[in-house]
Amino acid sequence: MDDRYLKPHIVIGDLSKIHGLKNEEKILLGTDGSITNLLEILFGEEVVVETLYQEIIDNVNYRAVLLGVNGIPLIYATSETPLNLIDEIHIREKIKKDLLSADIPIGKILKIHNLETRREIVEIAVKEVPDVVKNKLNPKRIKIPQRTYNIIHKNKVLMTITEMFNLEDHL
Structure with missing residues (x-):
């Protein structure tokens, strides 16, 4: 793995020079905390989650x-959750139920179930927007900030999340 991924400030600094990232975008790209919490602080409103797709295949929740905030879509996110990596059966079933039955942000699900986790950033980039994301976020830019990270629980990857940000149009 490239050492630069272990130092988000370097990667984000380089990307910012090339793409002119706003400070808020840099913070969201580099945080190892809750994106939902940061969005609520930035916009002063509760974040609303709209589930677009969900399916369990081979005990992995996709x-x-x-x-979004106030009807404005800000982030398109995908997640993969291998449910069998959650050791405690009762917690696994509750998390599975929350993922499947409600539009709850993953950070809030982890908090509800009091899971001690950490986030490990795998990739930070500014990339071209896939068509499915263009149709949902309607960005003005051809390329948008994106990141992929793992949520680690008991030294296992509990979830892998990719987020694509369209904040520039709304800050």
Whole structure:
């Protein structure tokens, strides 16, 4: 793995020079905390999650969501959750139920179930927007900030999440 991924400030600094990222975008790209919490602080409103797609295949939950504020879609996120990596059966079933039955942000699901986790950033980039994301976020830019990270629980990857940000148009 490239050492630069272990130092988000370097990667984000380089991307910012090339793409002119706003400070808020840099913070969201580099945080190892809750994106939902940061969005609520930035916009002063509760984040609403709209589940676009969800399916369990071979005990892995695949989910795509839009995170927005005041009807404005800000982030398109996908997640993969291998449910069998959650050791405690009762917690696994509750998390599975929350993922499947409600539009709850993953950070809030982890908090509800009091899971001690950490986030490990795998990739930070500014990339071309896939068509499915263009149709949901309607960005003005051809390329948008994106990141992929793992949520680690008991030294296992509990979830892998990719987020694509369209904040520039709304800040």
